[in-house]
Amino acid sequence: MSIKTAEVVTIGDEILIGQITDTNTQFIATELNKLGVKVLRKQTIGDSKAAIVNMLKDSLANADLVITTGGLGPTKDDITKHTINEFFGSELVLHQPTLDTVTAFFAKRGKEVSEANRLQAMVPQCCEVILNEHGTAPCMWFEHNGKFLVCMPGVPFEMKNLMTGGVQSKIKQHLDIQEIYHKTILTVGVGESVLAEMISDWEDSLPEYIKLAYLPSFGSVKLRLSAYGSNYEYLKYETDALFVAIAPVIEKYIISETTEKLEVALGDLLNAHHLSLATAESCTGGALSAAIVSVAGSSQYFKGSVVAYQNEIKKNILGVHEDTLLRFGAVSEQCVIEMAAGAVKVLQSDLAVAISGIAGPTGGSEEKPVGTIWMACSDGQHTLTKKIVGINIREVNISYATTQSMYLVFEFVKMYAFKEC
Amino acid sequence: MSIKTAEVVTIGDEILIGQITDTNTQFIATELNKLGVKVLRKQTIGDSKAAIVNMLKDSLANADLVITTGGLGPTKDDITKHTINEFFGSELVLHQPTLDTVTAFFAKRGKEVSEANRLQAMVPQCCEVILNEHGTAPCMWFEHNGKFLVCMPGVPFEMKNLMTGGVQSKIKQHLDIQEIYHKTILTVGVGESVLAEMISDWEDSLPEYIKLAYLPSFGSVKLRLSAYGSNYEYLKYETDALFVAIAPVIEKYIISETTEKLEVALGDLLNAHHLSLATAESCTGGALSAAIVSVAGSSQYFKGSVVAYQNEIKKNILGVHEDTLLRFGAVSEQCVIEMAAGAVKVLQSDLAVAISGIAGPTGGSEEKPVGTIWMACSDGQHTLTKKIVGINIREVNISYATTQSMYLVFEFVKMYAFKEC
Numbered sequence: 043m044s045i046k047t048a049e050v051v052t053i054g055d056e057i058l059i060g061q062i063t064d065t066n067t068q069f070i071a072t073e074l075n076k077l078g079v080k081v082l083r084k085q086t087i088g089d090s091k092a093a094i095v096n097m098l099k100d101s102l103a104n105a106d107l108v109i110t111t112g113g114l115g116p117t118k119d120d121i122t123k124h125t126i127n128e129f130f131g132s133e134l135v136l137h138q139p140t141l142d143t144v145t146a147f148f149a150k151r152g153k154e155v156s157e158a159n160r161l162q163a164m165v166p167q168c169c170e171v172i173l174n175e176h177g178t179a180p181c182m183w184f185e186h187n188g189k190f191l192v193c194m195p196g197v198p199f200e201m202k203n204l205m206t207g208g209v210q211s212k213i214k215q216h217l218d219i220q221e222i223y224h225k226t227i228l229t230v231g232v233g234e235s236v237l238a239e240m241i242s243d244w245e246d247s248l249p250e251y252i253k254l255a256y257l258p259s260f261g262s263v264k265l266r267l268s269a270y271g272s273n274y275e276y277l278k279y280e281t282d283a284l285f286v287a288i289a290p291v292i293e294k295y296i297i298s299e300t301t302e303k304l305e306v307a308l309g310d311l312l313n314a315h316h317l318s319l320a321t322a323e324s325c326t327g328g329a330l331s332a333a334i335v336s337v338a339g340s341s342q343y344f345k346g347s348v349v350a351y352q353n354e355i356k357k358n359i360l361g362v363h364e365d366t367l368l369r370f371g372a373v374s375e376q377c378v379i380e381m382a383a384g385a386v387k388v389l390q391s392d393l394a395v396a397i398s399g400i401a402g403p404t405g406g407s408e409e410k411p412v413g414t415i416w417m418a419c420s421d422g423q424h425t426l427t428k429k430i431v432g433i434n435i436r437e438v439n440i441s442y443a444t445t446q447s448m449y450l451v452f453e454f455v456k457m458y459a460f461k462e463c
Numbered sequence: 464m465s466i467k468t469a470e471v472v473t474i475g476d477e478i479l480i481g482q483i484t485d486t487n488t489q490f491i492a493t494e495l496n497k498l499g500v501k502v503l504r505k506q507t508i509g510d511s512k513a514a515i516v517n518m519l520k521d522s523l524a525n526a527d528l529v530i531t532t533g534g535l536g537p538t539k540d541d542i543t544k545h546t547i548n549e550f551f552g553s554e555l556v557l558h559q560p561t562l563d564t565v566t567a568f569f570a571k572r573g574k575e576v577s578e579a580n581r582l583q584a585m586v587p588q589c590c591e592v593i594l595n596e597h598g599t600a601p602c603m604w605f606e607h608n609g610k611f612l613v614c615m616p617g618v619p620f621e622m623k624n625l626m627t628g629g630v631q632s633k634i635k636q637h638l639d640i641q642e643i644y645h646k647t648i649l650t651v652g653v654g655e656s657v658l659a660e661m662i663s664d665w666e667d668s669l670p671e672y673i674k675l676a677y678l679p680s681f682g683s684v685k686l687r688l689s690a691y692g693s694n695y696e697y698l699k700y701e702t703d704a705l706f707v708a709i710a711p712v713i714e715k716y717i718i719s720e721t722t723e724k725l726e727v728a729l730g731d732l733l734n735a736h737h738l739s740l741a742t743a744e745s746c747t748g749g750a751l752s753a754a755i756v757s758v759a760g761s762s763q764y765f766k767g768s769v770v771a772y773q774n775e776i777k778k779n780i781l782g783v784h785e786d787t788l789l790r791f792g793a794v795s796e797q798c799v800i801e802m803a804a805g806a807v808k809v810l811q812s813d814l815a816v817a818i819s820g821i822a823g824p825t826g827g828s829e830e831k832p833v834g835t836i837w838m839a840c841s842d843g844q845h846t847l848t849k850k851i852v853g854i855n856i857r858e859v860n861i862s863y864a865t866t867q868s869m870y871l872v873f874e875f876v877k878m879y880a881f882k883e884c
Contacts, residue, residue, distance in 0.1 A: 056678050058502045059645075059689070060493030063486060067507075072481030081479045083514070086488075086505040093504070116656040117677045158656040176854070178656075197679070199859045224480075235537040235579040235599075256538045257477045258618075268480070321770075327756025328749025331770045335748025338824055338857055340772075347770035348780075349742075349752045355767045355810060359780070389776060403759055433597070436759055438620050 043188040044218040048079050049101040052086040053094065053113035053122050054196060066111045066201050073205050077213060078222040079107065089113055094125040102189045107213065112196030114179035116158035123166070123182075126193065130186065132166040139173060140165070140180045147178065172208035176200045183212055190216065223277040225285055226266040226302045229295040230449050234258045237265070237292065244288050252281060260445040264302055297452060305333045308448050311455060312343040312393075319451065320389035321347040322360055322381040324372065324398040325415060330444045345391040350381065360384030373398050375416055375427050382420035393454065395419050395447045399432075401439045415443045419454040426454045464609035465639040469500050470522040473507040474515065474534035474543050475617060487532045487622055494626050498634060499643045500528065510534055515546040523610045528634065533617030535600035537579035544587070544603075547614065551607065553587040560594060561586070561601045568599065593629035597621045604633055611637065644698040646706055647678075647687040647723045650716040651870050655679045658686070658713065665709045673702060681866040685723055718873060726754045729869050732876060733764040733814075740872065741810035742768040743781055743802040745793065745819040746836060751865045766812040771802065781805030794819050796837055796848050803841035814875065816840050816868045820853075822860045836864045840875040847875045 050067045057064050067084045074081055082105050087093040094113075101108045113122030127134055141155075141163035148155050159178050165171055172181040172192075179195035181204045192209055194201045229237065234256050238245070245254055251271055257264040267284060269277040289296065298307035312319055321331050331347035334340055348359050353372055356362040361384040362377055370376045381396035399415025406412035413432030418425055430446050432439035471488045478485050488505045495502055503526050508514040515534075522529045534543030548555055562576075562584035569576050580599045586592055593602040593613075600616035602625045613630055615622045650658065655677050659666070666675055672692055678685040688705060690698040710717065719728035733740055742752050752768035755761055769780050774793055777783040782805040783798055791797045802817035820836025827833035834853030839846055851867050853860035 055674075056676055056687075057489075058492055058505065059496045060489045060491075060502075062678065062680070063484070063489050065484060068478075068481045068484050070481075071479055075480045081481075082509065084479065084507040088503065115677065115679070117659045156656045156660055158659055199854055199856055202856065235577045238538045238579055239577055253476075255477055256536065257483065258536070259483070266477075323749075325756075326753070327761075327765075328744075328752030328768055328770065329756075331749030332747070332753045332861075335746075335750075335770075335772065335822075336858065336861070338822075340748075344748075344772050346772040346776045347749055347768070349749065349756075349768035349770065351756065351762060351765050351767040358811075359769075359809065388780065390779075401756075401759075433620055435620060435623065437757065440753075440757070 043106065043216070045079055045106045045190060045213060045216045046218055047082050047105040048074050048107040048109060049082055049105040050074070050084045051097055051101060051108060051110040052084075052196070053089060053110055054086070055088045057086045057112075058088050066196060066198060069198070069202060070109055070111070070205055073210065074109075075222065075224075077210070077217060079213070079217070089121055091121060091125050094122060095129060098126070098129050098191070102186065102191065107190045107192070109192045109194065109209075111194045111201050114162070114193065114195045116156070116162050116178065122193065123164075126182075126184075126191075127166040130166060130168050130184065132168040134164040135167045137163050137165045137171050137180060140171060143173060143175065144178045172204060172212065174200055174204060176203055181209065183209075221271060221274040221277060223269045223274060223281055224266060225281045226264050227285065227289075227296055228262060228264055228298040228302055228304065228307060229292060230262045230297050230452070232263065232292070232295045234263050237263055237295070240291060241288055244284075244291070248284070249280075252284065260442050261449065262297070262304065262445070297449075303337075304445060304448050305337050308334065308451060309337050309340060309343060311452060315455060317392040317455070318343050318345050320345040320385045320391035320394045321447075322385035322394060322396040323347060323349050324351060324356070324381075325401040326397050326440050326443050326447075327351060329440050330395065330397060330447055333444055333448075345389045348385060348388065356381060359388060361387070371410070373400055373410055373414060373416060375418070375429070378416045378418035378427060379420070379425050382418040382425060383422060386420055386422040393419060393421050393451065395451060397443050397447050399439065399443060401436045402434055403436055413439050415439065417443065417447045417450055419447075419450045421454075421458070424454075424458050426450060426457060464527065464637070466500055466527045466611060466634060466637045467639055468503050468526040469495050469528040469530060470503055470526040471495070471505045472518055472522060472529060472531040473505075473617070474510060474531055475507070476509045478507045478533075479509050487617060487619060490619070490623060491530055491532070491626055494631065495530075496643065496645075498631070498638060500634070500638070510542055512542060512546050515543060516550060519547070519550050519612070523607065523612065526610075528611045528613070530613045530615065530630075532615045532622050535583070535614065535616045537577070537583050537599065543614065544585075547603075547605075547612075548587040551587060551589050551605065553589040555585040556588045558584050558586045558592050558601060561592060564594060564596065565599045593625060593633065595621055595625060597624055602630065604630075642692060642695040642698055644690045644695060644702055645687060646702045647685050648706065648710075648717055649683060649685055649719040649723055649725065649728060650713060651683045651718050651873070653684065653713070653716045655684050658684055658716070661712060662709055665705075665712070669705070670701075673705065681863050682870065683718070683725065683866070724758075725866060725869050726758050729755065729872060730758050730761060730764060732873060736876060738813040738876070739764050739766050741766040741806045741812035741815040742868075743806035743815060743817040744768060744770050745772060745777070745802075746822040747818050747861050747864050747868075748772060750861050751816065751818060751868055754865055754869070766810045769806060769809065777802060780809060782808070792831070794821055794831055794835055794837060796839070796850070799837045799839035799848060800841070800846050803839040803846060804843060807841055807843040814840060814842050814872065816872060818864050818868050820860065820864060822857045823855055824857055834860050836860065838864065838868045838871055840871045842875075842879070845875075845879050847871060847878060
């Protein structure tokens with residue numbers, strides 16, 4: 043049978059009580075999507091036999107492929123393997139290649155294989171093992187009544203290597219020819235509902251096989267068209283043409299038509315104009331710099347950052363005037379102007395962005411409540427400033443400032459009409 | 464009927480195709496847990512009528528409380544409200560206080576209410592509205608055959624305010640007296656399986672009502688005991704006593720018994736020793752600094768950071784010798800030693816941590832493969848260095864280096880026996 047639909051399941055009490063963020067299912071869903079497999083549902087269930095059995099029955103009935111992660115660790119809270127073994131009426135046997143890999147894995151680190159790790163090399167006889175080269179838990183592939191079940195370990199980089207390697211290869215053997223094409227536009231400066239009204243007629247005229255989604259976050263909205271059909275080139279042609287038709291209507295809000303990630307779009311912008319960038323950060327504490335560096339190849343355009351969390355660093359390294367801090371305070375337009383100018387100088391960049399604000403939860407005042415954040419972009423001659431007011435949650439304010447300061451660079455480049463090279 | 468169990472559901476195609484990370488369910492699960500409500504399952508389903516109806520039937524049969532987020536936006540891909548309205552056989556009516564809030568919300572920003580936003584103020588007659596003060600979508604509370612359904616908007620900060628405000632108050636009205644107590648220990652330097660063998664006898668002797676979980680990540684393992692019962696003080700007393708019994712066995716691996724977050728534990732360590740910290744980062748690009756600053760109150764002990772993404776910054780600001788870069792390269796023990804010493808000086812801190820490595824995916828060599836990362840901790844006199852070797856995935860190497868560099872500070876403080884003040 044061919045694989046058209048999937049369910050993705052995470053197994054682990056630690057996720058149900060909110061102890062860790064599950065990023066595995068997002069990765070798996072993205073990979074399945076690229077293969078044209080439609081994800082019908084994602085689930086997280088606990089380390090309980092009843093929950094696992096219920097999930098197996100329900101999910102295998104609902105979708106062609108069920109992918110689980112987690113619950114394969116060496117410790118006693120992990121019962122997935124035994125439950126699945128029982129569910130299929132199989133028995134556990136030693137998988138020698140897994141034991142060899144595990145033994146080599148520990149030998150390389152000068153350690154012996156523990157009894158718990160040895161037990162991890164036992165697998166249900168009815169499964170096919172996909173070798174996990176980065177950890178001790180084997181990946182298992184089951185076929186049952188024309189349906190497929192894959193069980194992967196929950197450690198993210200082990201899972202990622204399996205998902206883009208052996209698991210992907212196995213899935214590809216069972217795929218239909220159905221194709222899928224996504225096209226996303228990144229917009230900024232317009233709300234979801236206003237955008238929806240602007241393109242309402244166009245949206246109503248979309249053909250049945252093309253679906254539009256709005257994905258809003260922190261002042262930006264992504265518009266995504268997804269086309270489903272049998273001919274990839276046709277889907278791509280039709281979808282791209284639909285975007286060409288609507289682009290002029292929303293042109294001034296479009297940041298990128300080629301990437302969905304703001305930090306990648308920023309890199310593209312800087313590369314296109316042959317500009318280098320630096321940052322001077324106070325309340326974001328390096329979050330902007332880290333976002334820029336998360337992009338591979340950012341050394342092409344990124345110089346570095348001064349995280350001036352204390353005023354003495356703002357003065358000593360960035361050259362902010364003592365007088366500015368006394369008269370206006372660290373969270374002021376004047377301070378970020380001097381921080382940005384100082385960063386251009388000391389980090390020897392074409393442009394610099396500076397951020398100073400009150401992330402919270404404490405430190406606010408009547409005049410400058412928590413969430414008050416000033417930012418400036420400078421090339422040493424011109425400066426563009428912006429003030430935003432966030433909320434009372436530290437992490438939200440840091441994210442918000444990080445995102446908004448990247449937009450400020452787009453505005454600065456547009457305003458001062460740097461020529462595209 | 465009282466609320467003992469819950470299911471948490473996210474509605475949205477954008478999550479199923481992996482476009483965004485769902486952090487809402489983690490937050491909700493944590494909050495429910497604090498209230499002693501056991502989360503049985505988390506799910507993400509698509510913006511489809513059939514999927515929503517199936518979920519409502521299944522989840523309301525399984526748990527006492529079902530909490531949904533998402534699918535309440537003003538755009539056409541959001542059909543949650545209409546489906547729920549039909550499911551309960553109700554009809555949509557205008558909720559005037561919501562329309563008033565929305566009108567005020569837009570007026571404050573100098574905008575008019577759009578038709579799409581006006582429609583958002585329509586709610587099923589059978590629900591009770593919990594006012595959403597931070598957005599345009601109302602929060603709806605339903606009671607049906609002794610079960611409860613809450614529908615919240617998916618925008619994280621709107622959801623968080625509702626969840627810790629009006630929704631929590633409503634849930635509390637329907638709670639049993641059942642109590643829950645969690646205690647977590649953060650360990651480092653020991654693998655999950657070795658740890659499991661060390662405490663095996665103790666684990667086997669745990670009473671029925673106390674459950675142990677192992678939560679591993681990047682070289683650390685959290686051990687969490689969860690106790691369920693009717694008397695909170697008794698549960699706390701029993702659980703804490705169990706930890707006192709096992710602590711000596713694993714003492715040298717324990718980083719913290721009071722927090723689960725490494726960056727918080729680091730802050731506690733620095734405060735306890737009255738030490739200030741600074742960072743000098745290359746390949747992590749500010750991720751370490753951002754992690755430290757993510758903790759409220761970090762200005763007590765954190766000075767700032769120099770993100771020296773280019774060699775000229777390592778030289779000009781941190782004082783790394785030209786000769787060092789030429790002879791050993793930027794990714795070398797000698798370079799991080801000089802970066803750390805330079806950071807202590809220029810950022811005027813008691814301690815500094817420096818990191819330089821090859822995050823990847825390119826830039827590696829035979830001698831220094833991608834993932835090679837050097838780090839140093841210095842107080843200007845003594846220095847402790849460490850080399851780690853990650854994998855071929857940029858984000859993993861950055862996270863790994865961030866975590867390991869924090870451990871290095873713990874080791875440094877222990878090794879040079881700074882007196883606890």
